[in-house]
Amino acid sequence: MSPARKALPPDFSPRDFRAALGMFATGVTIVTARTASGELAGLTASSFNSVSLDPPLVLWSLGRAAGSMAAFSNGQHYAINVLATDQQALAERFAARDVDRWQGVDFVAGVSGAPLLTGCVATFECFNRSQYIEGDHVIFVGEVERCTRRASAAPLLYHGGRFYTEHPLQGSQGDPTAPQPTDGRFVGSYLGYLLGQANHAVYRDFENAITAQGLTHIAWRVLAVLHDAALSHGETPGVAIGQLAHDVLAKQPTVTKLVQRMAEEGLVALHADPADQRRTLVTATPTGQAAASALIAQARQQETTLLARWSASEAEAFKRHLQKLASGQ
Ligand SMILES: Cc1cc2nc3c(=O)[nH]c(=O)nc-3n(C[C@H](O)[C@H](O)[C@H](O)COP(=O)(O)O)c2cc1C
Incomplete structure (x- = not known):
């Protein structure tokens, strides 16, 4: 057996760590669930990522002190709603405390009951497959039961603590009247x-x-x-x-x-x-x-x-x- 290995203690401040993490640009999601007693739970999360194609698995992580921890750790299902560029206000609302996050929010129930927010660019309906406590967060691995996407919309981006609503693909990807690929034709592509x-x-x-x-x-x-x-x-x-x-x-x-x-x-x-x-x-x-x-x-x-x-x-x-x-x- 090799001797137990330990990480070196960090030589950076929490602030530096956050700033370095902020250099990783992400999309923004709202993770939602309906509890057994029928209450709605939801929070803004950018920790979403893909894990496996077969079986289809994704992950996200939730702060251990989060108010919605019980709803997600006890529930069987949740949905990951990937936000569009025009949903920044929703992202801010689902990260705020002391507001009614669900007031006036349009959603439909997914196949296993988790709320699917209207107007998102993609949704992943997940079975709550496994959870791993790591540090001050819990990593949730979800097995995707259904997924949808809206090809004609652009995702909201997040980086360095700021939202970005101008997407490089906006106007071509998001505009149904934009010119289409030319299939090798000369005129129209030259x-x-x-x-x-x-x-x-x-x-x-x-x-x-x-x-x-x-x-x-x-x-x-x-x-x-x-x-x-x-x-x-x-x-x-x-x-x-x-x-x-x-x-x-x-x-x-x-x-x-x-x-x-x-x-x-x-x-x-x-x-x-x-x-x-x-x-x-x-x-x-x-x-x-x-x-x-x-x-x-x-x-x-x-x-x-x-x-x-x-x-x-x-x-x-x-x-x-x-x-x-x-x-x-
Ligand atoms: C862009 C953005 C991304 C966030 N990502 C996460 C995340 O991945 N995990 C997390 O626990 N909190 C994340 N938060 C913070 C939560 O949204 C926030 O703490 C929220 O109040 C938690 O809600 P709860 O306490 O009702 O669970 C994020 C906030 C923002 C604005």
Whole structure:
């Protein structure tokens, strides 16, 4: 026999331990039961995890001092309800003391009587198979008798003591109108095609706003670039025509002719570059600036509408990817 082995005493504080545990992101469940005398029991628990596929087993752990200990340790069945992103308030309520946790909560009775909360992303109806006292918690192993899931909803997440309701899959997974997988087809899955279609969707309505300002699409792009240059340089001497051509994705002779016409219309002013007399610098006139500002406000408004169903982090990530693609990275 090998000598008895013992763990080293911890060299960390309980606070450090909690903080380290908090780095493990989880979902959030409410574990529910109906006691033999008919009372409802339920508490928020993030300690849920899978144990075995065959037989189907899951586990969760309950603090030994928990008020609901008797209900769970004596009962034959319980249900584990995995919460959706719109159920954070329920998670908070089932962790709170001195409130009626069940007030107004919608549920149905499961196959063995445990309450199944309405609107969850998944439910596991369990037979109370075994319990293990470990430290200040009891580990419950449940044998799953029934399970359901709602594929069109996103789970609530928990990490570092905070709830997260913005799920990376939200909008694609949770949106029944989202594009479906393309089964190997080219059109509809090719990046160039998608970018073209997306470009069309973005500009379809905005073209009217550009025309209403008496501008062409390329003149609008020139004014937008000049607007940004003025922002970043303050007292800018202007943007060189070569740079402008690069920024608006047009050939230099085309842009030269365009800015001459825009100068005649009072939208831009042309100046010789003090550093190089052969170069022409372009600035927006107050009229050009006003046209640009009006269109930029409309563009932002339209962007907000287009992205209304996306979360802020999704929209930001999408733009970051496009910027990467555009810069050839
Ligand atoms: C996100 C979250 C996860 C929790 N996970 C657990 C858990 O896994 N086990 C546990 O015993 N308590 C957990 N709690 C705390 C209980 O929900 C809380 O102590 C509750 O009041 C216990 O209810 P009871 O005393 O009626 O049994 C969690 C609380 C929150 C907010």
